[in-house]
Amino acid sequence: MADTPVNTALSDVAARQLANATKTSPQLARITPRWLVHCLQWVPVEAGIYRRNRVKDSSAVAVDCSQRDERILPQTFVDYEEHPREYFLSAVNTVLEVHTRVSDLYSVPHNQIAEQLRLTIEIVKERQESELINNQEYGLLANAIPSQRLSTRTGAPTPDDLDQLITKVWKEPGFFLAHPLAIAAFGRECTRRGVPPATITMFGSPFLTWRGIPIIPSDKLPIEGNKSKIILLRTGESRQGVVGLYQPGLPGEQSMGLSVRFMGINPKAIAQYLISLYCSLSVLTDDAIAVLDDVEVDKYHAYSDTYHG
Template identity: 75%
Template sequence: MSASAGGQTALGDNAARQLANATKTVPQLASITPRWLTHFLQWVPVEAGIYRLNKVQNPETVQVACTQRDSEGRLPRTFVDYEEQPREYFLNAVSTVLDVHTRVSDLYSSPHDQVKEQLRLTIETIKEHQESELINNPDYGLLANVAEEQRIFPLTGAPTPDDLDELLGKVWKEPAFFLAHPLAITAFGRECTRRGVPPPTVSLFGSQFITWRGIPLIPSDKVPVADGKSKILLLRVGDKRQGVVGLYQPGVAGEQGPGLSVRFMGINDQAIASYLISLYCSLAVHAPDALAVLDDVEIGKYHDYPDTYK
């Protein structure tokens, strides 16, 4: 705008911005979380997509004896029997097909590569879904594989130190971490503060986690919340500890990470390039006492967190 037209004596901001370069970020995806569960699990490579979990049958029948010095007593004879039909875990695929028009990738890939960003955001979404399946899958998910004797309920509704002690009594052999929705962890923190025993924190993977009895409480928004209630799990992890392990297929075609495959499927007659993205995974619980859950813990009223219960 000229000085005479509007009475201005200098170039205005709006006009000047037309000559300026804007610094552009990559697309921000609000649904991305730290996905701590996948970091804390041990991951076991699976050959041919099948994991057979062999177990001892009737372990109480294995007999041993302590003989006394100078004793002529007879030694017991025994053997260790195995289950004849052990459970087999098959890897599941979390998959999608990404479509990108070649015109878009050809013309609009500076400063950020359109195909690279489309793949990154799609892979992040698949990994978020993977964590949800590890917790909620009706076949292999954590919640579906808690033994009935490993389920307990809170004493008063809200999660308390006493409740977490009960979980530790269920998973007492080298417990690794609690897993809970962030709101359940907040509710536990409130109960600790109310009792005058604020939980200490620990630094893991560069982040701070509150702990109870030295065991960290790991947050995941994939732990279900319904009607103001949620769950808190306690896990022992690792195959050497007869704990919980994640399963993945190594060496898949187009491997971009453990069990993650990205394959170019070609360009169709509408000039759309397609990419098949698949993440192969599962989860196994080696022994019933490797996993326990505190069920129906109250985390607050509906009106306190309205967006959570939609």
């Protein structure tokens, strides 16, 4: 009978019992770069109120190019809207609960409270970007007037469509905003026409451009069926564009418009933290934003067999 083999060295499985695994912090797939928040100019407001004043009728302002010997000049004034729109900051809130037993016993090497707060804040900020685009009161899509909306000519977004958007926001356009699938569809149309878009680097990342205007991706743009939208906007108060609004100096302020406040420990030994983010958005003039509707994003599947045989 053959002898049973004898182990001559410590096995990997047994050795691992004495080794410490290097642990990552929790990874959250929902986190995105949130470029829209970075690209906007943010304006601090007092008492959570922002009043957008506009000129009532600029065509009523009389001016004249008189001859040099003229003595009578036109007299005029600039009238304002009597009832300007006021924006009130909207809140994104949640209450984080962490059992004290968990934070006491299981906070090495990663602090449980810090990680719970970090992840929850990331989700709150993701919701903020979605509200900036989709909120029915102040969101970008809801504040584009009908004359500033276009539909695609062929379904898929083409260079001609983006050129038409530029005609609507031609005064210092800042950037396009589109779902990544819409950007991919636009890139395919450009390649098919032999005009591949150039790229630039912003915030350390590459972005496609059209006519020198960056195309910023956001997965918060809605996709209904196979259709999405592309937005072109101008930003900044000095350009009479789009501005983000936030409240400075909040109790427990962690970042712009975001506060975290400890609410105490309840009788069940659960620590509670209130996380609040206050923000809004204002389109200062109607021509600061334009929207391309009915953007087909899945045309690729219609001729995928051509590409892959």
